[in-house]
Amino acid sequence: MDVPPFELERFFAEYEHEADIMLAESGIRSLPADRFDLDPGPLGYVIPTNGDPALRAEIGGRYGRNPEEVLLTVGTQEANFVLFQSLLSRGDHAVVVTPTYQALHSLPETIADVTRVDLEPPEWTLDMDEVAGAIRPETELIVINNPNNPTGRYHDPETIHALYDLAVDNDAYLHADEVYRLLDPDPDPPVASLGPHGISTAGLTKAYGLAGLRFGWLVADEAVIDAAWRWKDYTTISPSKIGQHVARQALGEQEADILAENRELATRNREIVRDFLDAQDLDWFDPVGVNGFVEVPPEFESSEAFCREFVEQESVVLAPGAAFGFDGYFRIGFGLPTDELREGLARLESFLGGR
Numbered sequence: 001m002d003v004p005p006f007e008l009e010r011f012f013a014e015y016e017h018e019a020d021i022m023l024a025e026s027g028i029r030s031l032p033a034d035r036f037d038l039d040p041g042p043l044g045y046v047i048p049t050n051g052d053p054a055l056r057a058e059i060g061g062r063y064g065r066n067p068e069e070v071l072l073t074v075g076t077q078e079a080n081f082v083l084f085q086s087l088l089s090r091g092d093h094a095v096v097v098t099p100t101y102q103a104l105h106s107l108p109e110t111i112a113d114v115t116r117v118d119l120e121p122p123e124w125t126l127d128m129d130e131v132a133g134a135i136r137p138e139t140e141l142i143v144i145n146n147p148n149n150p151t152g153r154y155h156d157p158e159t160i161h162a163l164y165d166l167a168v169d170n171d172a173y174l175h176a177d178e179v180y181r182l183l184d185p186d187p188d189p190p191v192a193s194l195g196p197h198g199i200s201t202a203g204l205t206k207a208y209g210l211a212g213l214r215f216g217w218l219v220a221d222e223a224v225i226d227a228a229w230r231w232k233d234y235t236t237i238s239p240s241k242i243g244q245h246v247a248r249q250a251l252g253e254q255e256a257d258i259l260a261e262n263r264e265l266a267t268r269n270r271e272i273v274r275d276f277l278d279a280q281d282l283d284w285f286d287p288v289g290v291n292g293f294v295e296v297p298p299e300f301e302s303s304e305a306f307c308r309e310f311v312e313q314e315s316v317v318l319a320p321g322a323a324f325g326f327d328g329y330f331r332i333g334f335g336l337p338t339d340e341l342r343e344g345l346a347r348l349e350s351f352l353g354g355r
């Protein structure tokens, strides 16, 4: 099996370590570890290896599901990985809404036949007729990332319900990667709460600012969870003990404060970016979350040329839209501390002005 390079990760790997400012991170700035109790006791495996039953019950409750319908994972990435491995086989078909986080189409493409349905700029709307037209008898899965990385589009509940009904009518599942969902101050119900054909993946990386914790989850019906757990025996065996210990606190007594702080930062920084782009006469779709997809200034021949020239001159990383299959755009991540954001934007202004 051949898996294509993860283009955005490869691009970041060239620059991220050396650059002064990371203006392309898709999540909110990271929380300090000392905000949490960091002693989980003996560092054995988490037993049972699908995750602490009480925490699975707590997370399942958020979706109207029982603990047997939850698998705790090492990040959202693992939740997505074991889901695709367990649900798709050669000969199956999946419909993936794009642009999206590359794993959400590249992994299914290594296993099954995939039809990508592009969102339509400038509002990044989803054409339901196109999704319906892509469905085949062997379609097993419809995949969406909501809110969407890289555009920041948060599809409304009517669209998500229509997708869910389409999955039900075709005896398929609707999978939503909802890792950005709680950055919205007024989030819609998650897909796994819509019924047995709904599957949600999420984690603490983006909305909580805990990427290094590597903690996520998969919520689905029991048959899917059992099959995914079987895959997990071959990936990471159990969730991380420290990850689970901190997750209990982040999802428990600290949750309200963490989400309030992060949403406030996201709102403040979004306004700063909006004003900046207006002043620079650059177009974007006003996003939910902390990712914006901005049109590349016309004087650059490609998104990669723009991002490379900028980082090499100003030591600030942006993400080329080409990594998402949309070369006319770049992704800006504005979840970083506000003073760093201001510095990054000042350098972008001087870069654009100096041409």
Ligand SMILES: Cc1ncc(COP(=O)(O)O)c(C=O)c1O
Binding pocket: 026, 074, 075, 076, 077, 078, 101, 145, 149, 177, 179, 202, 203, 204, 205, 206, 211, 215, 216
């Ligand atoms: C849509 C989406 N899903 C999953 C991930 C990875 O999440 P985690 O760090 O929780 O594995 C990302 C990271 O950018 C993402 O954008």
